[in-house]
Amino acid sequence: MRRNSVVVADRSEFFIGGGWVRPSTSDVIEVISPITEKVLAVAPAGSTADIDAAVAAARTAFASGPWPRMTAAERADVLDRLVAAIAERSADFAMTITEENGSPLAFSELGQVGLATMALAYFAALARHFAFEEEREGLMSRARVIRSPVGVVGAIVPWNIPLLSIVMKLGPALAAGCTVVVKPSPETPLDSYILAECLLQAGIPDGVVNIVPGGRETGEHLVSHPGVDKISFTGSVTAGQQIGARCGRLLRPVTLELGGKSAAVLCEDVDLSATIPALIPSIMGNNGQMCVAQTRVLAPRARYHDVVEALAAEVSALSIGDPRDKATDVGPLVSQRQRDRVESYLRLGRSEGARVAAGGGRPDASPIGWFIEPTVFADVDNGMRIAQEEIFGPVVAVIPYESSADAVRIANDSVYGLSGSVWGTDIDQATAIARQVRTGTITVNGFAFEFNCPFGGVKSSGIGREFGPEGLSAFLEDKTLCVANTTSAIYT
């Protein structure tokens, strides 16, 4: 039996070519509520034929539609209207995402929907002043560097931040003048329907954005599709490797935003009473299902015991429960499969010799729903698998270090390099450590996410950057137009 939801409804069509299109097959995705374990709603599952239709619509819109031919300011106006439309529906978005993936409502409101509107607004503003063309004085000619939209973009996204990860691709792709086929994850197709409604309200021209939820095969077809010019992917390392390999064979540009196992380095002089409460959201936020989660806490040996005690106390005080309740800190994991995965790491950690300092199992009070207690593993060596592999749940490993050089060595002893943080009273010392950590983003005494700065990973955490002018450039092709034997400007 379904639970009654005020915002979630069954869906039966795809958003293709500016309207609602019937699917080519009767295959459906059953979205299972992580809270009740019952079917929340159904949506059609995209087939290869549906992807073909979406790519054809995006190709037509790119080849002959108005979008790539509009001025950047005109596109920015549409993006601003999209921001307004999403803001108007923010309560629907937040509750839908919470129902789909178990994000605590307070996190959904700010971390999912709030950030998504801010990100889109950033790209609208950037489009208005970005140098899409630039004149240069060459040796043999005057030259114009022309930055044109890359073409039709395939955007493939995960379930943990469904709207935000779409918007992180849509914002720069649309600002650039590209057209897009979005493939949401089968765990979270429902919020993308509200996005389609917002796109219609904003007056996006037909075919500029097309949305076809589906599973891995649907994504694979999009990646290899001859009508696609660029792939932008967010998800696991395994899928990223497969997608990167396909794009390599096709010589198709690709951006990969993948996993992480980020280190939070606590310096010798860290103020634990201020730091531990500030650190917790960057570990346990979104039920620990964040690519940027600070899941390795590196503590100085002399203060190791105090750090474990303080972390365990803070984590044990988190409220676990129904994510639709705004007072809840930690909700259920997205799926039974995800809980099985996290539980397998809880067993592994014990068998590797780590000590459970907090949590470690399912909460007694929530027999229904895919809940896992926020867990602190102490006595962890960085060589253990629980310190090396991305668990993607509310689990943190506390690892001792001997000196700041040792902390840097441990932080860098990872196949990942996505995020990180350094916490201490001496800002110069903390900043010096932060400079030495090989990662895409790192914050001193906090956890920052800056729209005007590049975001992405090194090593297995990915290739390329989102956000900032760098993120917009990822959807542009540079072309050099030279006019020989002239001294006058190519255009005024």
Ligand code: NAD
């Ligand atoms: P996933 O890789 O299983 O799936 C992500 C998306 O890719 C889904 O839409 C899925 O259907 C599709 N997909 C899977 N295999 C594919 C293939 N071979 N070809 C084409 N499409 C394919 O990941 P997930 O479990 O949905 O998400 C969790 C992962 O995402 C974690 O590893 C997390 O760290 C990562 N993530 C990274 C970022 C970032 O910005 N770096 C942000 C959020 C999540």
